[in-house]
Amino acid sequence: LNRFSSDLNQMDELLAVALFDTVQIATMALGAMVLACVVIPWLALMMPPLIWAMVWLRQYTTKSIRELKRLDSTTRSPVYSAFTAALAGLVPIRAYGRTESTQGHFLTLLQRNAKSWYWWLIANRWFGFWLDLLCSSIVAFVAFFGVVLRNTSNPSLVGLAMVYILSLSGMFQYMLRQSAMVETFMTSVERLAHYAHDIPSEAEVLQKALPPSGTPTAMSAPAEEALGVELPALPPAGFKPGSSKMDTDWPSEGHIIFKDLRVRYREDLPEVLHGVSAVCGGGQKVGIVGRTGSGKSSLLLALSRLNEICGGEVWIDGVNSTTIPLSRLRESISVIPQQPHLFSGSIRFNLDPRGTFSDDACWEALQRASLQQFVASLPHKLDEEIDEGGANWSMGQRQLLSLARAVLARRRIVVLDEATASVDFDTDSAIQSMLKSSDAFQSSTLLVIAHRINTIMDSDMLLVLDAGKVAEQGAPAALREKPG
Template identity: 35%
Template sequence: KRLDSVSRSPIYSHFSETVTGASSIRAYGAIQRFIEESNRKVDENHSCYYSSVVSSRWLTVRLEFLGNCVVFFTSLFAVLYRGTLSPGNAGLSINSALQITATLNQLVKGSTDLESNIVSVERIIEYTKEEQEAEWFRDESKLNESWPSNGAISFNRYSTRYREGLDLILKQIDVNIEPGTRVGIVGRTGAGKSSLTLALFRIIEADSGSISIDGVTIADLGLQELRSRLTIIPQDPVLFTGTLRMNLDPFNRYSDSQLWTALELAHLKKYANSLEAGLDHQISEGGDNLSVGQKQLVCLARALLKKSKILVLDE
């Protein structure tokens, strides 16, 4: 049961990944490889499932035999001692013996269910041992509502790594970015471009050195305070199931006129006007009813609404 439960999860994960990347799989002609991979995972699970079923049948036969033996010997005892044993006690003994098979089956079923479900408990325990992020809020940090008012960023001999034991991905970065400037970071794959973004949003923490924004060291701030003041347009646009209005303004902070202005600046107003429901147009999960370009423009309009002093564009 335990092996069956453990080997079943990779099947679901593989199926989900295959459905999500179906177009890429067909484009690169990798259909057969994914079919073979799916068959391999199913075979592994079925080998565990078959063993579980066979073991269950094997044990059931022996439990039934054991239960019948108990009933037989109880009945034999009642016959042999019928002179000293009252009919009521004899009937009670035989009736209890008849129920022992069901009791044994329930005991075995409970133990196998426990063994199967304990996998979920193990996963929860693994999550509890994961290293947690920094505090979401810090009472001692008191920022002005307008921070960052300028948008000056300073990397002060900053170094970081993805986790303990790995090599540094950023080494002794020492750079000042002046307010109002546009900075492009280029380099080969693995050079650390995206790592700078992760460091700025404190998704990875500093190994040494620090990052300051308008003179405030970001390590002294709560994560919500820091991330809510910065804006990023990720490489893969992120949209949620809901209305266009909700995707532009998830916290309901802006008026309709501000939303339309942002759509106009993002060159998406014409498309929004063509929608029957306008701002209340329903967007499906992941924005599947929008083109890739339209999803990027919605993310751009959302970023323009914040009017943040620091805007990060990932590719």
């Protein structure tokens, strides 16, 4: 947050102004010194030592000022983070009586940042004091030589030189301060460059080589027998690794194969999924259950490559997910999360951010999600503004709007990550009825994580995870008959 606010502002606005002022004032100061030396030639002997002293002073102080500014920027980031976290968690902070500890933590971070800023300010004042002293010595030399050489110098020219030299004091101080600020503000450029280039980003394509066309995986044959579906050959003919020019209807069936999948969130962290293997037939509803921390959400994150795969494979309609560009992969999957996020904007924008659907299609999606009557009662209908995060909507309404968004998109793969955990039973019933009856999801593969047993008992298959491994999988009726 600090990089996108303070650092970006310093680079875009303050740095350019400081650089322009430095060049402009340096030109004016040079002209004033040349004029003074022309009027009183003896000043030419005094100027080089004074200029050298100013340059040395600037180099000596800039090192400290630059590091203090870097420390100020570094200690400001935790202040922004703590403030944002406190705003987002006001309710639990007050509910659990943690107001004083939260306030104390924030004040500690603020004091740490204030110390850095204070010493940065003191360093600038110290630099200004010694700079004023050097500039005053130039004025003293001009006055001294003007008196000593009063019989040989033109008084009017000496007066002109004095006027310029008096203004030179302020110009020198401002110029050197601004040049020091240019170097100081470059720490913001350094931080932004580090954020843009040094931090690794998601790879569009992880794998360049695929098996020959028509080569099935080891799981294809048993998958066909268990599910009664014919899985596609891997990969489909005509697909080029890493190419975004796939068939426009991909994925057309929604077949998903997890083969010995291993996932970790970072390279230095342990694996959260340990060789998960499962097959989801196209158009099936698959319930994913397990204790907290068993890897349910991690499995679905791996499907969209939000956490990168460190071993194994995920195949979607015969295409290895690591060969698919991220934009194409993620736009093929609809996600209805537990905490739906709405953007600041109109209802139409939240339903269709790209503006590809008509108003009639939006109204139809709202009707299927049981929101048409509510939206129709609003003054501006589809153009009604939604606050950031959907703050002016209830949790149930936000969840239904997320469902309407998925209805409008009509993806072949729909993921519900505990979508009904934070809503009441009426909203839960409306969502379940929508998933069962709507033709928008009839041909879609539904991957459902849920804690309420009624949400997943009508699934075609259950996948039970435990400690990042598959404990059981099969039809709900078959699993119910198993002992234990």
